[in-house]
Amino acid sequence: MATPTRPPVPTAAFAGLLAGAVTIGVAELLAAVLDAVGIGSGHGSPVLAVGDAFVDRTPAWLKDFAISTFGSHDKQVLLASIGVVLAVLAVVAGVLARRRWTVGAALVLVLGAVAAVAVVTRPSASALDVLPTVLGTAAGIATLRALMLRALPTDGAVSRRAFLQGAGAAGAVAVVSGVASRAVGGSSKSAAASRAAVRLPEPVERVTIPSGVQLPVDGITPWRTDPQSFYRVDTALSVPQVTTGEWSLRVHGLVDRELTLSYDDLLSKPLVERAITLTCVSNEVGGKLAGNAVWLGYPVADLLKGLGVDGWADMVLSTSVDGMTISTPLHHLTGDREALVAVAMNGVPLPPEHGFPARLVVPGLYGYVSATKWVTDLKVTRFADDEAYWTSRGYAAKAPIKASSRIDVPRSFAQLKAGRQPVAGVAWAQGTGVREVQVRVDQGPWHQARLADVPTDTTWVQWVYEWDATPGNHTIECRLIDSDGTPQIAQRTGVRPDGSTGLDSKNVTVS
Ligand SMILES: Nc1nc2c(c(=O)[nH]1)N[C@H]1C(S)=C(S)[C@@H](COP(=O)(O)O)O[C@H]1N2
Numbered sequence: 001m002a003t004p005t006r007p008p009v010p011t012a013a014f015a016g017l018l019a020g021a022v023t024i025g026v027a028e029l030l031a032a033v034l035d036a037v038g039i040g041s042g043h044g045s046p047v048l049a050v051g052d053a054f055v056d057r058t059p060a061w062l063k064d065f066a067i068s069t070f071g072s073h074d075k076q077v078l079l080a081s082i083g084v085v086l087a088v089l090a091v092v093a094g095v096l097a098r099r100r101w102t103v104g105a106a107l108v109l110v111l112g113a114v115a116a117v118a119v120v121t122r123p124s125a126s127a128l129d130v131l132p133t134v135l136g137t138a139a140g141i142a143t144l145r146a147l148m149l150r151a152l153p154t155d156g157a158v159s160r161r162a163f164l165q166g167a168g169a170a171g172a173v174a175v176v177s178g179v180a181s182r183a184v185g186g187s188s189k190s191a192a193a194s195r196a197a198v199r200l201p202e203p204v205e206r207v208t209i210p211s212g213v214q215l216p217v218d219g220i221t222p223w224r225t226d227p228q229s230f231y232r233v234d235t236a237l238s239v240p241q242v243t244t245g246e247w248s249l250r251v252h253g254l255v256d257r258e259l260t261l262s263y264d265d266l267l268s269k270p271l272v273e274r275a276i277t278l279t280c281v282s283n284e285v286g287g288k289l290a291g292n293a294v295w296l297g298y299p300v301a302d303l304l305k306g307l308g309v310d311g312w313a314d315m316v317l318s319t320s321v322d323g324m325t326i327s328t329p330l331h332h333l334t335g336d337r338e339a340l341v342a343v344a345m346n347g348v349p350l351p352p353e354h355g356f357p358a359r360l361v362v363p364g365l366y367g368y369v370s371a372t373k374w375v376t377d378l379k380v381t382r383f384a385d386d387e388a389y390w391t392s393r394g395y396a397a398k399a400p401i402k403a404s405s406r407i408d409v410p411r412s413f414a415q416l417k418a419g420r421q422p423v424a425g426v427a428w429a430q431g432t433g434v435r436e437v438q439v440r441v442d443q444g445p446w447h448q449a450r451l452a453d454v455p456t457d458t459t460w461v462q463w464v465y466e467w468d469a470t471p472g473n474h475t476i477e478c479r480l481i482d483s484d485g486t487p488q489i490a491q492r493t494g495v496r497p498d499g500s501t502g503l504d505s506k507n508v509t510v511s
């Protein structure tokens with residue numbers, strides 16, 4: 001029998017996998033360390049950079065699919081998918097390296113180069129951000145080389161021992177660096193400390209919340225959404241970590257006087273409370289991408305007042321630290337004093353994932369045209385001159401929230417007992433207000449539900465209908481009538497380009 005001259009395929013595949021793990025582990029650890037000591041922009045992670053580049057190039061249909069299928073977990077799903085693809089490519093690199101190790105190494109090099117390009121083309125990248133990727137790739141290639149040498153059959157048999165020792169060492173490097181990169185923390189620690197140090201001022205205008213906002217129905221969405229369960233939608237794979245000291249808000253464009261506010265400047269303004277229900281354009285009928293909070297902030301109208309806004313202007317283009325751009329019609333920001341540069345939700349400083357230190361909140365507009373998180377720049381401009389992120393990706397430039405209502409109770413396919421059963425949920429028609437919510441069973445007549453109280457028409461309202469359930473299978477539907485007497489649109493449409501319509505329905509079995 002001829003002496004084999006190449007490592008067995010499984011061994012080579014395993015070596016490739018380990019080399020890939022070392023590449024990522026070393027790069028992520030270096031990225032975390034550079035971030036912690038303040039070298040580079042804090043965006044050195046190749047995995048996040050590739051993910052971000054992917055998000056930016058995601059076609060609208062795929063983004064719709066991801067949000068409707070995975071909701072706020074779309075990011076974990078994307079990162080897991082990247083992990084799987086990388087693992088497969090690492091295995092391929094290992095197998096290629098059987099014949100000539102340089103061929104496998106070339107694949108690792110190409111992957112490293114792709115990641116490096118992703119890193120340096122991020123909006124806030126600095127040249128030093130590429131270091132972790134370069135050194136991680138070098139470590140990966142060295143690992144592949146060392147393992148392939150050990151996997152080579154000597155005297156007709158793989159020196160199992162030498163290979164296993166090498167593999168163990170590589171595995172240890174990958175695991176230790178991976179764990180350590182999490183532990184270093186870096187800017188997330190300083191941002192958390194900065195947030196913990198915030199002392200919110202007393203508002204000069206308070207929202208009085210009526211005692212009857214909350215109906216006593218099990219399973220109904222709470223009127224006030226606590227920050228932990230507030231839906232999250234953004235393109236940021238890693239939550240931007242911004243300290244109050246670093247943060248500032250620049251106001252410029254078609255104004256006579258520019259302005260730059262520090263966080264302390266902002267907190268020293270007379271801040272007001274507003275109760276506002278945020279809604280995402282990606283919310284399907286009956287979906288969960290809406291949440292309600294009492295926000296504390298400074299009215300954008302007050303902010304713009306003294307600056308001499310040009311009569312030409314019809315839009316404010318807001319930009320976040322992570323490069324998101326959002327266009328909001330000027331009159332929604334200045335027409336009344338409802339739109340805020342918000343610093344707190346439900347009495348606590350904005351959680352990092354909801355925009356700490358500051359974000360915009362505008363009643364009546366979908367989040368992608370109003371609710372800029374981590375906002376640092378307001379440019380007064382014109383729709384004719386500037387285009388926002390989602391507008392260039394197939395979504396409408398102007399997108400008022402469409403009136404909608406949702407059944408929370410009973411759940412789909414619930415098994416109910418005959419007799420009195422509450423049908424309950426929430427409904428919203430921000431800006432107009434909800435006059436009535438109606439329920440029908442099996443396409444029968446519409447019945448009026450009872451509405452809970454609300455402080456203002458900028459929030460959703462809870463509703464309940466006491467249904468006398470009869471045995472059998474039933475379909476329950478709801479709709480709202482807004483304050484102008486207009487019923488919610490019953491025709492089903494998808495979320496693109498400017499929000500879904502249709503009636504929510506639940507199928508239940510009564511026995
Ligand atoms: N910086 C930034 N702000 C953003 C987004 C984003 O991707 N990046 N997404 C917007 C969208 S689409 C919505 S619906 C709201 C969601 O706000 P929330 O995550 O606090 O619920 O934020 C808006 N603000």
Ligand SMILES: [Mo]
Nearest residue numbers: 280281367368
């Ligand atoms: Mo959204």
